[in-house]
Amino acid sequence: MPDLLAVENLRQIFGGRNRTYAVDDVSFRIPAEPRIVSLVGESGSGKSTIARIILGLLRPTAGTVLYDGVDIFRPDRSWNRRFRSEVQAVFQDPYSVYNPVYKAERVLKLVIRKFGLAKTKAEARERMEAALRAVDLQPDEVLDRHPHQLSGGQRQRLMLARVYLMRPRLIVADEPVSMIDAGMRASFLNILGDFRDNHGISTLFITHDLSTAMYLGGEIIVLYQGRIMETGATHSVMSAPMHPYAQLLIDSIPTPDPRRRWEEDLSSAPLSEIGGATVASAPNRDHCLFADRCPQVMEKCWAARPVLRAPAARAADAAHRDVACYLYD
Amino acid sequence: MPALLEIRGLSAGLQGRRAITQVISQIDLDVQAGEILGVVGESGCGKSTLATAIMRLLVPPQVLQSGSIRLRLAAGETVDLLAISESELRALRWRHLSYIPQGSMNSLNPVLRVGRQMMDTLIQHGLTSGEARARAIEALELVNLERKLLDSYPHELSGGMRQRVIIAAAVSMRPALIVADELTTALDVVTQRQILQELAAIRDELGATILLITHDMGVVAQIADRVAVMYAGKIAELGSVHGIFEAPRHPYSQGLIGSIPRASGQRVEGLPGEAPSPWNYPAGCRFHPRCPKVFDLCREHAPELMRQDSGRWAACHLYDDEVAAHA
Ligand SMILES: Nc1ncnc2c1ncn2[C@@H]1O[C@H](COP(=O)(O)OP(=O)(O)OP(=O)(O)O)[C@@H](O)[C@H]1O
Ligand SMILES: Nc1ncnc2c1ncn2[C@@H]1O[C@H](COP(=O)(O)OP(=O)(O)O)[C@@H](O)[C@H]1O
Ligand code: SF4
Ligand code: SF4
Ligand SMILES: [Mg+2]
Ligand SMILES: [Mg+2]
Numbered sequence: 001m002p003d004l005l006a007v008e009n010l011r012q013i014f015g016g017r018n019r020t021y022a023v024d025d026v027s028f029r030i031p032a033e034p035r036i037v038s039l040v041g042e043s044g045s046g047k048s049t050i051a052r053i054i055l056g057l058l059r060p061t062a063g064t065v066l067y068d069g070v071d072i073f074r075p076d077r078s079w080n081r082r083f084r085s086e087v088q089a090v091f092q093d094p095y096s097v098y099n100p101v102y103k104a105e106r107v108l109k110l111v112i113r114k115f116g117l118a119k120t121k122a123e124a125r126e127r128m129e130a131a132l133r134a135v136d137l138q139p140d141e142v143l144d145r146h147p148h149q150l151s152g153g154q155r156q157r158l159m160l161a162r163v164y165l166m167r168p169r170l171i172v173a174d175e176p177v178s179m180i181d182a183g184m185r186a187s188f189l190n191i192l193g194d195f196r197d198n199h200g201i202s203t204l205f206i207t208h209d210l211s212t213a214m215y216l217g218g219e220i221i222v223l224y225q226g227r228i229m230e231t232g233a234t235h236s237v238m239s240a241p242m243h244p245y246a247q248l249l250i251d252s253i254p255t256p257d258p259r260r261r262w263e264e265d266l267s268s269a270p271l272s273e274i275g276g277a278t279v280a281s282a283p284n285r286d287h288c289l290f291a292d293r294c295p296q297v298m299e300k301c302w303a304a305r306p307v308l309r310a311p312a313a314r315a316a317d318a319a320h321r322d323v324a325c326y327l328y329d
Numbered sequence: 330m331p332a333l334l335e336i337r338g339l340s341a342g343l344q345g346r347r348a349i350t351q352v353i354s355q356i357d358l359d360v361q362a363g364e365i366l367g368v369v370g371e372s373g374c375g376k377s378t379l380a381t382a383i384m385r386l387l388v389p390p391q392v393l394q395s396g397s398i399r400l401r402l403a404a405g406e407t408v409d410l411l412a413i414s415e416s417e418l419r420a421l422r423w424r425h426l427s428y429i430p431q432g433s434m435n436s437l438n439p440v441l442r443v444g445r446q447m448m449d450t451l452i453q454h455g456l457t458s459g460e461a462r463a464r465a466i467e468a469l470e471l472v473n474l475e476r477k478l479l480d481s482y483p484h485e486l487s488g489g490m491r492q493r494v495i496i497a498a499a500v501s502m503r504p505a506l507i508v509a510d511e512l513t514t515a516l517d518v519v520t521q522r523q524i525l526q527e528l529a530a531i532r533d534e535l536g537a538t539i540l541l542i543t544h545d546m547g548v549v550a551q552i553a554d555r556v557a558v559m560y561a562g563k564i565a566e567l568g569s570v571h572g573i574f575e576a577p578r579h580p581y582s583q584g585l586i587g588s589i590p591r592a593s594g595q596r597v598e599g600l601p602g603e604a605p606s607p608w609n610y611p612a613g614c615r616f617h618p619r620c621p622k623v624f625d626l627c628r629e630h631a632p633e634l635m636r637q638d639s640g641r642w643a644a645c646h647l648y649d650d651e652v653a654a655h656a
Contacts, residue, residue, distance in 0.1 A: 042517030043488065151603050186588050187599040208517055211547070215590030215597075252522040254547030256589045258570045261551050267526035268473065 002069030005030040010063035022049040024226035034196045038213035041223030088163045090173040105143040131161040171203040225289045232321035332359035339396030353562045365539045367553030375562040426506040427499040434492040437483040444479025468497035489520035510542045561615035568641035
């Protein structure tokens with residue numbers, strides 16, 4: 001069976017004079033079996049650009065995206081229709097995608113009609129209620145309401161109910177929980193887990209919040225300035241990151257436990273080394289992009305870009321891991 | 330030691346056509362000199378309203394309803410920020426207390442160089458141009474920025490650098506109190522960590538006191554000395570950061586801390602239901618519709634914030650000895 005999604009050597013360069021390398025040779029895959037893959041990285045690292053390309057909203061400068069073995073930018077119309085129903089987007093602020101004059105019921109009915117999901121009114125109603133229940137919403141509490149009468153968390157779950165109706169194989173979710181509160185966040189993430197375990201739906205989950213990625217489990221891809229620095233099983237990467245950037249990133253998560261405070265004090269570390277600008281427009285990129293901030297930088301790090309690959313010394317039973325760093329050659 | 334800031338009975342609301350809808354109600358809070366006091370709560374619980382009320386910067390439809398806010402200036406001398414005149418207050422801002430509003434890193438003037446913007450404020454406070462420049466450079470160094478940044482325009486800086494410029498401006502007059510609202514919310518974790526650590530260093534170096542307002546439990550756990558947990562416009566619980574995180578007493582604090590997604594990936598359940606907005610604050614204890622421990626009294630009587638042992642305060646009938654005695 002082909003992979004559900006295979007992203008190969010993706011590259012996206014924006015702009016004329018000030019070229020921005022938003023995505024710089026990114027490859028990864030999501031297998032046919034249901035998975036949750038998190039794409040993490042700081043602001044501007046290229047996460048949303050990758051999402052837009054995968055959704056077919058942006059044609060990349062170079063590289064291919066295969067969905068179920070087919071290049072998403074070169075298929076025919078009937079395939080397109082299938083792709084649009086099987087791959088669904090969930091964005092940060094669901095408010096903006098709803099027509100404010102439509103009630104929740106209308107939002108869901110439109111989908112049912114558009115994709116011919118029910119033959120009778122009773123069947124449509126049944127489907128809607130099942131979808132709402134799948135995302136922990138009470139049908140009678142939300143169906144008769146306009147989007148602005150729902151809370152952020154409810155709107156976001158209504159969005160998931162809409163997605164659920166279509167029974168996609170893949171959800172591409174770009175920062176879906178960053179606007180909702182901690183309490184509500186957990187229940188949203190639990191739904192994605194249920195989708196995977198009970199409905200065979202995979203999710204590509206984009207976030208800058210590592211604790212959310214950790215909670216989701218699955219696999220993780222750590223991006224930095226448009227390149228993948230490290231990838232592997234989320235729990236294994238999170239508990240023992242190998243790439244110096246992944247280490248700094250994971251070490252900086254504000255753990256909600258005062259007994260486990262940050263050990264190293266970065267308050268006087270020079271900004272050119274840590275936390276500096278991440279504008280991905282440096283003209284020369286033929287080196288490790290983290291070299292100017294890396295505490296372990298070596299001469300060769302400036303000479304050529306490190307390849308993303310399995311580290312040389314790994315226990316045979318260790319979970320799969322790829323790292324783009326000369327420390328592991 | 331008397332507190333640096335003593336907030337008593339502070340209430341503020343939103344002026345509607347017919348009535349005022351109260352947003353924050355009867356807030357009592359002491360901020361101790363030299364501490365970092367974290368104020369946490371879900372979005373909409375009134376954190377920013379509290380911050381702006383303290384700074385006396387509420388703008389219509391926001392209205393102040395009642396309260397006093399005493400700031401200690403020098404030995405023994407205190408002023409009530411809510412009672413003094415606008416010009417007296419202006420003399421205190423920046424020198425004694427400064428404010429970093431939510432989203433302020435996007436408020437820099439895009440057509441003025443960073444140095445100009447920082448110095449203009451200092452000059453308005455009576456410094457000469459030379460003094461202002463020296464102060465601005467000194468302040469930039471406190472947040473790890475080089476002096477050459479004075480000549481940059483805001484768009485040339487990353488979000489983290491712009492936020493640092495804002496912090497530098499806020500501390501340039503060496504105020505005793507800094508009120509910072511969602512200081513690092515828009516930043517990535519590495520930058521957030523470094524800025525918070527810089528803030529802690531500034532506290533040590535200048536002996537400043539910081540009121541850090543955030544919805545992020547991780548941020549307060551990392552950096553605060555004490556924590557005030559807000560719910561629906563009131564303080565639910567107040568105590569040391571260790572006390573609050575390791576043994577929360579108020580059922581809301583318990584739920585909030587229990588619903589944080591854990592690294593272990595262990596499934597947590599969110600708090601049931603959602604926080605009410607000011608237009609539908611419930612009667613009695615405002616948390617009662619979501620409280621797993623609710624009992625009859627909670628539905629009718631609002632619990633007051635009461636002192637527990639060892640510097641802990643909680644607003645919950647479960648911890649009211651008199652209620653317990655009658656039960
Ligand atoms: N249409 C565009 N034209 C020019 N530059 C763009 C465009 N879209 C994105 N970029 C640039 O590409 C880079 C990656 O942007 P992207 O939106 O993918 O980042 P992100 O990882 O999603 O960031 P965030 O966490 O802030 O959402 C950034 O430098 C951004 O400014
Ligand atoms: N100027 C305003 N106009 C209308 N509603 C407001 C205004 N300021 C605050 N509110 C409302 O008051 C409540 C508390 O807001 P806020 O203090 O900003 O909360 P927080 O900072 O905790 O997120 C929210 O319901 C908010 O929508
Ligand atoms: S390749 Fe070199 S500079 Fe880059 S992360 Fe590894 S050690 Fe650091
Ligand atoms: S007063 Fe009652 S409802 Fe409120 S938190 Fe305490 S037990 Fe729960
Ligand atoms: Mg994005
Ligand atoms: Mg706020």
